[in-house]
Amino acid sequence: MPRSGRITAAVHEVRTPRLEWWTLLALLCALVEGALFVVPQTRPGGLLPVLCWYFGRSRLLWLTIAASVAIAGFCWSARRPPFLNRWRVTGYLVLSALAACPLGFQVYPSSHDRTPSSIAFRLPFDGPVTVGWGGATPSVNYHVIAPDQRWAYDLAITKDDNSFRGDGRRLDDYYTYGVPVYSPADGMVHAVSDGAPDLAIGAVYSGTNVCGNHVVLEVAPHQYLFLCHLKPGSIVVKNGDHLKAGQALGRAGNSGNSSEPHLHMHLQDGPKLHVAEAIPLYFHAYLVGNRLIERGIPTGGVAQQIVENARPRADAGNR
Numbered sequence: 001m002p003r004s005g006r007i008t009a010a011v012h013e014v015r016t017p018r019l020e021w022w023t024l025l026a027l028l029c030a031l032v033e034g035a036l037f038v039v040p041q042t043r044p045g046g047l048l049p050v051l052c053w054y055f056g057r058s059r060l061l062w063l064t065i066a067a068s069v070a071i072a073g074f075c076w077s078a079r080r081p082p083f084l085n086r087w088r089v090t091g092y093l094v095l096s097a098l099a100a101c102p103l104g105f106q107v108y109p110s111s112h113d114r115t116p117s118s119i120a121f122r123l124p125f126d127g128p129v130t131v132g133w134g135g136a137t138p139s140v141n142y143h144v145i146a147p148d149q150r151w152a153y154d155l156a157i158t159k160d161d162n163s164f165r166g167d168g169r170r171l172d173d174y175y176t177y178g179v180p181v182y183s184p185a186d187g188m189v190h191a192v193s194d195g196a197p198d199l200a201i202g203a204v205y206s207g208t209n210v211c212g213n214h215v216v217l218e219v220a221p222h223q224y225l226f227l228c229h230l231k232p233g234s235i236v237v238k239n240g241d242h243l244k245a246g247q248a249l250g251r252a253g254n255s256g257n258s259s260e261p262h263l264h265m266h267l268q269d270g271p272k273l274h275v276a277e278a279i280p281l282y283f284h285a286y287l288v289g290n291r292l293i294e295r296g297i298p299t300g301g302v303a304q305q306i307v308e309n310a311r312p313r314a315d316a317g318n319r
Contacts, residue, residue: 022073023091045111050147057105066099116280121184130158133300140301150278152266177261187217189241196255205257212256228264246313285310
């Protein structure tokens, strides 16, 4: 090719930049991340949206991918001037968006969000209960990001707006510690886990049994109620037991991944933790102050509601 022809071709290539491999890879990654976000939004149910959500909200994963592709693109562009063209700028903008995408995974769109359980759940404690976390939004319930715990509660007992007496260094300082926990509904005991030690106050949990000592109740077909962080050795039920609402289960503790003694409870559509979708759990016949709530979802967060069963257990007078 004559020299003038080569110059013309080079000028044409500068004016019409090509879509390079790393830019294409960035676009494909963004497409995958978009699909991981969209699939759960369609609420198909089952395991697929749960897996999509976990991979989609993995910020470390997408930061690593975005950084790796960006470095490769930088090296490629530096060797083939001009350093920037419209495709390369597009690639870097896409990678920036890709790194930020996991921040959009804030509230898991469970396929059950519009079909709550019809079970008339009661509160699991006697007397006033403080809702540490509970409700539909991140401001009142940090669990909303988790597929299986999207409608979970953290419940504790407080006095004068405090959850403990003294300096709060010992488990016994906490008003919730050792308090009896009662079944919130009729159901069959599907699983029991006991023997995990209580976590010391201020200690960082490093195990895998995040629920600690817990009881799983099958309260209806495909409805499994988890009650977690129970005191070791306190569980008084076993697999296969048929329980009535208000029947004793065990005592509140601080086992598993727990910052202080409390009871975590949530309802999901499968028996295994992390691989199921949450079901909205409404409490029935409870008091907020002097106001009777026939059916509702108490909220936590900054303005933590204090609630109490309006109807005592049948055997409450005998205990």
